[in-house]
Amino acid sequence: MPLLQLHDVTVQFPEKGGFLKRTIPPRSVVDQVSFQIFQGEVYGLVGESGCGKSTTARAIMGLNSLANGQILFQGDDLYQMSRASRKLRMKDIQMIFQDPYSSLNPRKNVWNIIAEPLRNFENLSKEEELAKVQELVERVGLNAESIYQYPHQFSGGQRQRIGIARALALRPQLLIADEPVSALDVSVQAQVLNFMKDIQEEFELTVLFISHDLGIVRHMCDRIGIMYKGRLVEEGTVEDIYERPSHLYTKRLVAAMPELNPEKRSEKVKQRRQINEQYELAADQFFDSSGRIIELRKISDTHRAALK
Amino acid sequence: MELTNEAMRQAKMGNQSFHSAIWREIRHDRMALVSLIVLVCIVGIAYISPFFLSIDRVTRIDLSSIYLAPSAVHWLGTDDGGRDVFGQLLLGARNSFTIGVCVTLLASLYGLTIGLIAGFYGGIVDQIICRVLDFLMILPSLMIIIVFVVMVPNYSVFNFILIMSIFAWFGKARLIRSRGLAERELDYIHASKTLGTPDWKIMLFEMLPNLSSLIIVNMTLTLAGNIGLETGLTFLGFGLPSGTPSLGTLIALAKNPDIVQNKWWVWLPAALLILVIMLCINYIGQAVKRASDARQRIA
Amino acid sequence: QSRVQGETEPPVFPLEVSNQDKPIEDGEMIVALVSSDPFEGTLSRPFYSGSFDAEIMNWFDEALLSTDSDFEITNDGAATYELSDDKRTITLRIKEGVYWHDGEPVLASDLLYAYELLGHPDYAGERYTFTVENIEGMDDYHAGRTKKISGIQVHDERTISVTFKTASPSIMTGFWSVPVPRHHVGDVTAGELTMEELESSEKIRITPIGFGPYIIVKIVPGESVLLERNEDYWRGRPQLQSVVLKTVNEAIVVESLKKGDVDLAKVPADQYETVKKLDNIELLGDLDLAYSYIGFKIGKWDDEKKENRMDPKSKLANKLVRQAMWHAMDNESVGTYLYHHLRFPATTLIVPGFESYHDAKNLGRPYDPEKARALLDEAGYIDKNGDGFREDPAGKPFILHFASMAGGDVAEPIAKYYIQNWADVGLKVELTDGRLHDFNAFYELVKSDDPKVDIFQGAWGTGSDPDPSGLYGRKALFNYSRYTSERNDALLEAGTSKQAFDTEKRREIYKEWQALMVEDVPLVPTLYRYELIGVNTRVVNYSIDANSENRHVWKWGVSA
């Protein structure tokens, strides 16, 4: 059984407009997205800005309400549970945020930040809590005395580690990482990525890894879903996506990745042009009559794409 | 990793809280520092004055000595009831300041509660609160305060504070709401939600501390405004009960041109005192404001 | 010279300007209406209510009958009168050559019109007074039962007679003789316009006319009025070419006088000292027909019977306490220091302005704390617990509540001072609600006999009629003390009876009444007052002396 299952998940935001601000039909930001994540794997969600990646993540976390669909965690529908049991359940799902600067409360010291989930769910004595926090802090590679420091005294990478420590405090099964490194410099990025990989292996975490950087996704993930305008357009293993992209949008994304070899510049440019042209020509192939991206079709056991 | 107690303590001390930021900012701004000292002196003297000044004596009418010019006995002369202006000034400063502080605190409490709720929940709750605030903001509050003052049957300082504070919180609520709305979109609030922290805890322990600098800045700045408003209302005759010494009572005597011209000691010290108090609060407020915004800090 | 009263010597003010120069032909006088508020501008006698409106009207309008220093009607006005032997019918004859400003003659029917307005069922003003009500047939007319007032006869164009139900000396002081130009303002009785329309009509607000010495040329509402000489004035040619009346804030009166911006202005007491020093200003002063008082609540208004009823259980029922409280009050100091001698201790309830009726020998109850203490001891109010304040005879705390009006710079020190005075003799008095009350709230409290009030401070203007029954009668709503006694009833009755047309007799009656009030002390008259007028030295022929020829507006002029 998959650890997390999304079934036709739809998230809508109301749009304001018109005379006397009547509510006009809401816009689906995430439109009937379904995928599954299995125990222990790292699932990547890729797409351009505004395609609905974060919204999907937030829907799983219960920060947005669903307009339609189900989210099953270990087979239980998170949105059908009572508030209390859902709260207990959410303990097993934790999130790492994109911006290490705003995801930590600047008014709290590291101790209080990391202890927050512990205080909510576990009744620890002060000593136990301190011990636990120190353990976590050391686990993420920070000094023990840093628990008295405030977020602004840390670099971006260190902050992201604090965020990870907080997420790990309750020993979750599923970790959702929403662009955890896109605000960081290359060198720091490497640090966090390495670290996340270690943690994932050590805790046998299941991770939903969201990013727009195909290089990073490739480095981190086992399976990848490509999102476009609120819909999933292709899903498959890393090899499926990078070696055998079937959807033109995926191809386009892959082609847009900067080439690190100066020699291949012109080649790459040519390739991009080609794909762009194709894309423009064949655009309507990927949409149904109402202009909606069509459903995924199975290509192989691991590979699905929104193709006719 | 073994940690010495010393290292722990230093790490603890190394953090800089908002308070120390304010203090540093004030220390580096000469005007603010002077203001703070002056204000502390004024308020300090005013508040400890009952220990060396008998209120009864200061407020006792002595018709044979009205409008005496400053002398060794009456440092700042006497007022329309032959009362010592210096003593009145101290009592007045104390009353005015107390009222200003009380009004500010009360108004902040209202504003904070409403603003936080609107800011935290957003959506429909915010919409409703906003509409109500929109309406309240357009009330001609000075006029309505006056109407209230006239209306209240059992008029006392307490009632006055209540009335003033009822009309002083709308702006605050708005301010806190809008910052709250911005704050609620920040990831640390999301984080707290995903960590299972209950809403009220998030509001009080996550959001509020981050708004605290805003609130403190707003409070220091409106404190001056509230003291000014109290004085103004007293000037118009709708402020403090007239036997209660207040800076406004003394300045209100300046309605009479003879006093303005020939009996400056009655109103001028009070006017200057209020000016100094308000200036001081303002300078401190500005320093506090800078402290709240790292980009503006001098220190 | 003005009359001097009381034990102390208040300053002495002239009643007439000293400038003896000839007035210039094209002079203009600027008169201040001293107020921080705009004047209301209802420039018609039946309808006006502001004192500034009255002041403005003085310049362009007047009563047909003139009055003397006792405010009694005389025969040297625009009309002469005759009183019938039974003193119930008065007949007016308007002199020749009295014309409205628009050239129409002043007719007897114009005076009739005034009565028709005053008695009209729709009339909502305040001048439906005793002398109007007392006219025969007025009740029926007022109730709308008839269209004509049977007691008023118009004999010819210029003769009219008015018959009263009862003979009362009030006729001599209270008789209404101001006509209303029916042709100008429009006829309410003929249905040309309604009473309300008339009241807000431009004809009395923007373009009013009268038959006085000056003609209104222009009005800036609430601010100023420009008048010009009425060449056809019946007494003669007015001295001034033009007159400007304008509101001047109290705050800047002195400056305006000093600069010569205004020639004539009432001077507020607190600025007297400053004005005194100005050498271009002469100060005239006369006693005002008003006094301040401290009242004691000793009863309640009985709404059933519409009369006052004393309450023997009220806190101040014991007259010794009231007497003591009067003795405890240091009015002398208040007048001297707070009013710069412009007010001085009052003695009786008939002001010295009524020269013939004020009992100058009755000294009231002068400041004497010792006597006050003795009286209180005698009454059994003794400080038993040693807290400095007396308890009542039963030994219970005795706390009185004092209501006083806010307004003016000195209201607060005065109230505080009296409280101190009483504290000095051991009486504990506190301000009702802990504050001074504004005008309306104060009267609301006092009028409704609110139990929160035991003592109250106020002031009365007496009007020109010395009869005090409107303020102290058994049926008088304004008798806020709610004091009644048989003797009081009898004396007041006698004061307005037919026999009181004899001034000597009336003086006796009122002397007795004044003594009664000093004995029973339903209220303490505290201060009499001067009214001060600052006049520029260039003003000539100006007088506030009721006996002087120069009291007439048309005589006033300015020299070069």
Place this chain on the structure above:
Amino acid sequence: MEDILLTIHKLRTSFQIHGKFYPAVDGISLTIQKNEVLAIVGESGCGKSALALSIMGLHPSDRTLVEGIIEFQGRNLLQLPIAELNQIRGKRLAMIFQDPMTALHPLMIVGRQIEEPMNVHLTLSTKEKKHRTLQLLERVGIQNNEQVYQQYPHELSGGMRQRVLIAMALACDPVLLIADEPTTALDVTIQAQILELMKDLQRQSQAGILLITHDLGVVAEMADRVAVMYAGEIVELAPVRELFYNPKHPYTRSLLQSLPSATGQKQKLHVIEGIVPAIEHLTRNGCRFASRIPWISNELHEGEPILHEIAADHFVRCRCHEHFYLPAERMGDESNASITAT
């Protein structure tokens, strides 16, 4: 050498912090030639923007100190009075900013903003200006140019806005274009388009471009020459091929190793120890990178590191590169530290 557009000599740009001036750009010398794309790479905070702003003269004069020589077509920009500087900027020297969201005036229609440099530098009639603007918009790949002309920035997508910014920079046919991270705020696909566009335009106009970026991928795709900056200094300067095939400076090598390699090998990424020190905490004597490669002993660094030309046009600061190895290499993986062509 009339092909040289810009010569920077010992440029030092210092910011005032706590009343003292600390250099953020510390003695940089560079030249840019016609028709050349010079890329500057480095981590955040190493002084790239400070350098660009210094060239444009956009630092507020009260809190910034700019010393050295910036010679543009024979004139030292630092010594020009503001009026003359204004004659140059926007005309022969133009700049593209990083964030298209904020770099456009939110209350002016796009057309006016593009016309503004023409108002200043060219004498054209209103019609000509509009014509030229529409042409420019077309050149940067905006098809519905008439419509966009009338629109406000917030009505455009990020990519469109960046195109508008480019059009604005090109308004007076500049000979040197300074682009400060022109694509950082954009999506990959759009980034590719914009880069291509810039390349095209550059080829057409033969202008020089100073391209500032922190993305080595962008460098590889665009640049002719690359300067690697660290802590206000240039640590390595080389033609693009040389840099990617034969990186020398420890910093360059570390950077390349810390990229999640595009080849898909899931080996550990290299992590550079520590952080870039803030300019007020930077130790300025000795090798500035030394603290971040602590396993290289101190003697191996130069006392006063200078740029050494180790191959034609290839400069490296400090001798330490000769002894440098990555920790991973020591542990047996002897493969070349550079990215080998696939």
Place this chain on the structure above:
Amino acid sequence: MLVFIVRRTLLMIPQLLLLSILIFFLAKQMPGDAVTGAFMGKPNVSAEQMEKIREQHGLNDPWIVQYGRWIGDAVRGDFGQSFVHKQPVTQLLAGRIENTIWLSVATLVVTYLIAIPLGMIAGRWTGSWADQFIVTYNYVSFATPVFVFALLMLYVFGFVLNWFPSGGSVDIRVEEGTAEYVWDKLKHLVLPVLSGSLLLTYSTVQYLRNEIIETKMKDFVKTARAKGVSENVVYHRHILRHSILPIAAFLGYEITGLIAGSVFIETIFSYPGLGRLFIDSIMTRDFTVVTALVLISGAAVIVGTMLSDIILRMVDPRIRLG
């Protein structure tokens, strides 16, 4: 745009209605009514007579009935009769409102005329002596009670220097409609307006200064400079255009300040306007006038906020579509 204005206007109606109910209710709660006020201190009016007058004016009806009557009339522009002034309130206000409008508009204009240049100078040359001077002036003006300042102005310029008339709105001697009349009106306005506006500049200067300092650091300003635009143009075209927006948004609330200020100013300069009328009316319990005045002030603020909204909409394209 039109749709927006219509919507905004419709939104005003419930606000006004709510305001009117609130105000009416407050007025009725005050101790004493118009009749008490009008006849107190005049001994010769009997209780029955007063009761009759009360009955006549419907002062004894339940308040909801009175409200219904009042609001019905108010909609038709009839605020009833002032008991004290014996005049329709509308007529009474008509005489004063013109003066108040003169005063407020002039004060507003002068405030902006002073504040905007000051704010610009202070914002542009932050830290210069001019800036320090302006900031100090600003603090002082904020801290000075308006009545003290107005009194001083009156003394210095009205009396000591004798430059301007010390009270009133216009001299009686000048003909209405002539240029002289207007000139005289303006002369009478100088002191009240200056006293008001010199202290009202606070928020505008403060805001503009901060806003300019903020805007100065914005990227689009760098863009403008990079285009070679001269410094003056940068400030006038780019920075000011952006910074002035919030000032427009404040217009509505500025009106609140004006109303409050006019109460003081009109009292001190004996300027016959609505502010003074309010104080007088409240003293005399002339509640038809009080209610009308508060309603008018409220309406003025509502209209003001609406105006700022509309202005904002017109100048800020971001809101226009948003």
